Amino acid sequence: xxxxxxxxxxxxxxxxxxxxxxxxxxxxxxxxxxxxxxxxxxxxxxxxxxxxxxxxxxxxxxxxxxxxxxxxxxxxxxxxxxxxxxxxxxxxxxxxxxxxxxxxxxxxxxxxxxxxxxxxxxxxxxxxxxxxxxxxxxxxxxxxxxxxxxxxxxxxxxxxxxxxxxxxxxxxxxxxxxxxxxxxxxxxxxxxxxxxxxxxxxxxxxxxxxxxxxxxxxxxxxxxxxxxxxxxxxxxxxxxxxxxxxxxxxxxx
Amino acid sequence: xxxxxxxxxxxxxxxxxxxxxxxxxxxxxxxxxxxxxxxxxxxxxxxxxxxxxxxxxxxxxxxxxxxxxxxxxxxxxxxxxxxxxxxxxxxxxxxxxxxxxxxxxxxxxxxxxxxxxxxxxxxxxxxxxxxxxxxxxxxxxxxxxxxxxxxxxxxxxxxxxxxxxxxxxxxxxxxxxxxxxxxxxxxx
Numbered sequence: 001x002x003x004x005x006x007x008x009x010x011x012x013x014x015x016x017x018x019x020x021x022x023x024x025x026x027x028x029x030x031x032x033x034x035x036x037x038x039x040x041x042x043x044x045x046x047x048x049x050x051x052x053x054x055x056x057x058x059x060x061x062x063x064x065x066x067x068x069x070x071x072x073x074x075x076x077x078x079x080x081x082x083x084x085x086x087x088x089x090x091x092x093x094x095x096x097x098x099x100x101x102x103x104x105x106x107x108x109x110x111x112x113x114x115x116x117x118x119x120x121x122x123x124x125x126x127x128x129x130x131x132x133x134x135x136x137x138x139x140x141x142x143x144x145x146x147x148x149x150x151x152x153x154x155x156x157x158x159x160x161x162x163x164x165x166x167x168x169x170x171x172x173x174x175x176x177x178x179x180x181x182x183x184x185x186x187x188x189x190x191x192x193x194x195x196x197x198x199x200x201x202x203x204x205x206x207x208x209x210x211x212x213x214x215x216x217x218x219x220x221x222x223x224x225x226x227x228x229x230x231x232x233x234x235x236x237x238x239x240x241x242x243x244x245x246x247x248x249x250x251x252x253x
Numbered sequence: 254x255x256x257x258x259x260x261x262x263x264x265x266x267x268x269x270x271x272x273x274x275x276x277x278x279x280x281x282x283x284x285x286x287x288x289x290x291x292x293x294x295x296x297x298x299x300x301x302x303x304x305x306x307x308x309x310x311x312x313x314x315x316x317x318x319x320x321x322x323x324x325x326x327x328x329x330x331x332x333x334x335x336x337x338x339x340x341x342x343x344x345x346x347x348x349x350x351x352x353x354x355x356x357x358x359x360x361x362x363x364x365x366x367x368x369x370x371x372x373x374x375x376x377x378x379x380x381x382x383x384x385x386x387x388x389x390x391x392x393x394x395x396x397x398x399x400x401x402x403x404x405x406x407x408x409x410x411x412x413x414x415x416x417x418x419x420x421x422x423x424x425x426x427x428x429x430x431x432x433x434x435x436x437x438x439x440x441x
Contacts, residue, residue: 005415005419006411006412006414006415008415009411009414009415009418010396010411010414010415013389013396013414015395015396015411040418040422041415041418043363044363044386044390044418044421044422045389045390046363047363047366047371048371048375048386048387048390048391048421049390049391049393051363051366051367051368051370051371051372052279052368052371052372052375052387052391053279053368053372054275054276054279054391055275055278055279055282055291057278057292060278060292060295060296061271061274063292063296064270064274064295064296064299064300065267067296067299067300068263068266068267068299068300068303069263071300071303071304072263
């Protein structure tokens, strides 16, 4: 019976063909119940079609369209990145390599203030404890830095090197000199192949970088291929004057 | 037919979707019974449809989109069911409507009923049957297209439509009795 009723609905919906349709039509003619179901199926279909409203929402459709546009936009970006990722990676790699090459050929790296602070560790800071003859200084500087450094000229009446030490800083042979002037002693560090100190600023002068390490003012400047940094228990202003004096000294012979 | 991605695919999708948008909204509204949820469901279905448009076989866009929408709804419903919301899509658990004991609401009575009455009666038809009736009677899909949209065999569609209409008849009948369009049978 259930199948027969389903058959009537399918017939009313025009969904039957061939043998099934013939059977349904035979049933329709012979069974009043089947006929009633058939009529109901048709009436129901028409009632739903005519009585139930169709819904629309322009706002909802607009929102959906915006979402589609967003999806397409992100897809095109993804597609671009996917398609040209090798090129982007290559470009990035080339940029890094080029920057490295420029740095190696033309520019010199900076060294961090934390690394410079390593020079203050007892092992590196300890002077030799022997008085260094002024005549030894150029050789010492040359041995360490590979060539004569023009800035740290010893002018006996102004500066006197009282101690010297070598330290290794990031694979570089750094030189530490303990120098005495009229205000007392100060330390001078010479680091080859370095242009400046990261973390120091240049507020006071374009020529100098000024910073503080272990609560002690430091003044650094670039001199040829090397970095010179001086530090002492004196004010930054006094250190800058000292730096000026050091730089104005006569070049080494 | 597989569509090429790009501007033309988007335009093609939008053009086809716009044509069936009222159908999508109507089905969503009748499934969720809530305007806001229906709009969400429709939008999500459209987005999913666009996402999968390159996999559309080009046969019947309306049935394909309705399948996406109903699947979304069913998945959402299943999530709700797991979280304890008390609704059921399981047709095995749906109580069959009582066989008509009195007069059936005939065509004239159906004609005299307001749209709201038919809508209200339709809303009370269990989910899976209602969906089959809506897709067939309101959206004009063939049984085969309904089967595609609901991803069920065609025999199931036939059964759901017959049972859905039987539920609708029972609902309309009780409404017609209430309104005095038809008399209650002697046994009641």
